[in-house]
Amino acid sequence: MSTRLITALLASIPLAASAQSQLNLTQGVTEISQRVYDLHMTIFYICCVIGVIVFGAMFVSMILHRKSKGHKPATFHENVKVEILWTVIPFLILVGMAIPATKTLFAMEDTSEAEVTVLVTGSQWKWHYKYFDSDVEYYSLLATRQDQINNRLDKGENYLLEVDRPLVIPTDTKVRFLVTSDDVIHSWWVPDFAVKKDANPGFINEAWTKVDEPGIYRGQCAELCGKDHGFMPVVVIAKEPAEYEAWINEQEAIAKAEKEEEQRLLSMSMSKDELMELGERVYLGSCAACHQPSGEGIPGVFPSLKGTNMVMNDKAGHINIVVNGKSGTAMQAFGNQLSLRELAAVITYERNAWGNDTGDLIQAADVNEFLNK
Numbered sequence: 001m002s003t004r005l006i007t008a009l010l011a012s013i014p015l016a017a018s019a020q021s022q023l024n025l026t027q028g029v030t031e032i033s034q035r036v037y038d039l040h041m042t043i044f045y046i047c048c049v050i051g052v053i054v055f056g057a058m059f060v061s062m063i064l065h066r067k068s069k070g071h072k073p074a075t076f077h078e079n080v081k082v083e084i085l086w087t088v089i090p091f092l093i094l095v096g097m098a099i100p101a102t103k104t105l106f107a108m109e110d111t112s113e114a115e116v117t118v119l120v121t122g123s124q125w126k127w128h129y130k131y132f133d134s135d136v137e138y139y140s141l142l143a144t145r146q147d148q149i150n151n152r153l154d155k156g157e158n159y160l161l162e163v164d165r166p167l168v169i170p171t172d173t174k175v176r177f178l179v180t181s182d183d184v185i186h187s188w189w190v191p192d193f194a195v196k197k198d199a200n201p202g203f204i205n206e207a208w209t210k211v212d213e214p215g216i217y218r219g220q221c222a223e224l225c226g227k228d229h230g231f232m233p234v235v236v237i238a239k240e241p242a243e244y245e246a247w248i249n250e251q252e253a254i255a256k257a258e259k260e261e262e263q264r265l266l267s268m269s270m271s272k273d274e275l276m277e278l279g280e281r282v283y284l285g286s287c288a289a290c291h292q293p294s295g296e297g298i299p300g301v302f303p304s305l306k307g308t309n310m311v312m313n314d315k316a317g318h319i320n321i322v323v324n325g326k327s328g329t330a331m332q333a334f335g336n337q338l339s340l341r342e343l344a345a346v347i348t349y350e351r352n353a354w355g356n357d358t359g360d361l362i363q364a365a366d367v368n369e370f371l372n373k
Contacts, residue, residue: 025037025040025041026191026192026194028191028192028193028194029192029193029211029212029213029215029217030192030193030194030209030210030211030212031210031212032104032107032108032193032194032209032210033191033192033193033194035104035107036104036108036194037194039100039101039104042097042100043097043101046093046096046097050093108194108207109206110208111176111206111207111208113174114174114175114176114208115170115173115174115175116131116133116169116170116173116174116175116176117131117132117133117175117176117177117178118130118131118132118167118169118175118176118177118178119132119178119180120167120177120178120179120180120188120199121179121180121181121182121199122179122180122181122182122183122186122187122188122199122221122225122232123139123181123182123183123332124183124184124225124226124228124330124332125142125221125225125226125228125229125231125232125289126139126140126141126142126232127139127140127167127188127232127234128140128182128337129167131248134248134251134252135252135255135256136248136251136252136255138165138251139165139337140163140164140165140166140167140234140235141163141164141165141285142160142162142163142164142231142232142233143162143163143164144156144158144159144160144162144231149231158218160220160230160231160233161218161220161233161235162233162235163233163234163235166216166235166236166237167234167235167236167237168236168237168238168239168244168247169209169211169236169237169238169239169244170238170239170240170241170244170245171211171212171213171214171238171239171240171241171244172210172211172212172241173210173241173244174208174209174210175208175209175210175211176206176207176208177195177197177206177207177208177209178204178205178206179197179198179199179204179205179206179207180199180200180201180202180203180204180205181199181200181201182201182332182333183201183330183332184201184225184226185198185199185200185201185223185225186198186199186221186223186225186232187199187221187222187223188207188219188221188222188234189219189220189221189222189234190209190217190218190219190234190236191219192217192218192219193209193211193217193219193236194209195207195208195209196222198223199223211238213238214238214239214240214243215237215238216235216236216237216238217235217236217237217238218233218234218235218236219233219234219235219236220232220233220234221233221234226330228289258339262339262340262341262364265340265341265364266340266364266365266368267365268364269361269363269365270341270344270345270361270363270364272348272352272361274345275344275345275348275349275361275362276345276348276349276352276353278341278342278345278346278349279345279346279347279348279349279350279353280349280353282338282342282345282346282349283346283349283350283353286334286337286338286346287346287350290302290330290331291303291304291305294306294354295350295353295354296354302330305350305354305356306354306355306356307354307355307356311350311351311356311358312351312356312358315351315360315362316370318347318350318351319343319347319362319366319367319370320370322334322335322343322346322347323335323343323367323370323371334346335371339364340364340367340368341364343364343367344362344363344364344366344367345362347362347367348360348361348362
């Protein structure tokens with residue numbers, strides 16, 4: 001064996017060990033996640049012991065008591081002692097396994113005495129976070145560049161596990177999550193917290209965590225929820241309580257300023273160029289995944305916006321469907337996701353792009369008037 005080959009084999013040992021470690025359950029960073037991991041390992045070792053005993057007895061019987069050595073099978077039936085033995089022993093094993101499992105499950109479901117509550121809402125294909133104890137809410141969208149997804153650039157370190165606005169929570173604080181959905185079934189999953197809860201439309205599921213160490217923790221939607229299911233990551237940043245309070249105060253101030261600015265801009269009109277430039281950015285970020293950058297949609301799945309009757313002729317209907325969505329379809333409501341200017345701009349863009357050329361200019365005041373009807 002050559003020296004180069006030996007060196008390559010030795011170098012591969014740490015990589016193999018690292019890959020093997022990924023086969024086991026994540027230990028996590030919270031007390032509950034450690035309890036889940038310990039329970040998992042306890043049950044695993046019990047199963048290993050049972051397997052060794054059962055298969056050991058089976059192979060010993062086959063090898064040492066085989067017919068070729070002159071052994072003859074026993075001929076007995078309905079041995080009461082044996083029947084009792086192989087019923088009682090498994091029962092006691094199951095009881096012994098159920099006690100720690102039940103305690104862990106009760107602990108995982110105990111959301112009482114939470115100090116921070118966050119409403120987590122799944123949408124196709126993003127997460128919305130609303131803090132109950134403050135005036136802060138926002139959407140969290142995939143931040144991985146399309147050039148990486150389309151293999152035009154090398155994949156980043158956190159490929160498909162990075163977002164524009166992560167969820168921020170305090171350390172050493174019990175945080176309760178209320179998990180629901182706007183459309184289909186999603187699942188909010190952060191392995192490091194041992195938290196995985198389905199987001200069901202019309203229902204609210206509860207979960208909680210208490211993170212000890214500051215850091216960035218990543219997860220993703222764990223329920224097949226549509227064509228962009230793989231582009232719906234979860235990123236949570238745990239900050240020290242004082243740093244978290246400063247962040248919350250900053251976000252509240254930003255939200256207040258944005259509302260004030262939006263009200264001020266209601267009296268102002270944007271030019272067509274400004275509307276089209278902003279509208280294109282909003283469209284590519286929020287609409288192109290379904291309706292395609294060309295506006296032609298996907299036949300039989302997502303309708304075209306190019307030359308259709310609603311886009312060309314029904315201005316009020318166009319505003320309505322963008323703001324309120326369409327029930328029973330994948331068209332979600334953008335009224336609570338985009339600002340009035342962004343709504344006006346994207347509707348204007350759709351009515352004047354791809355050869356539509358209606359000449360209609362929708363202003364923020366028009367959308368505001370529609371909302372206040």
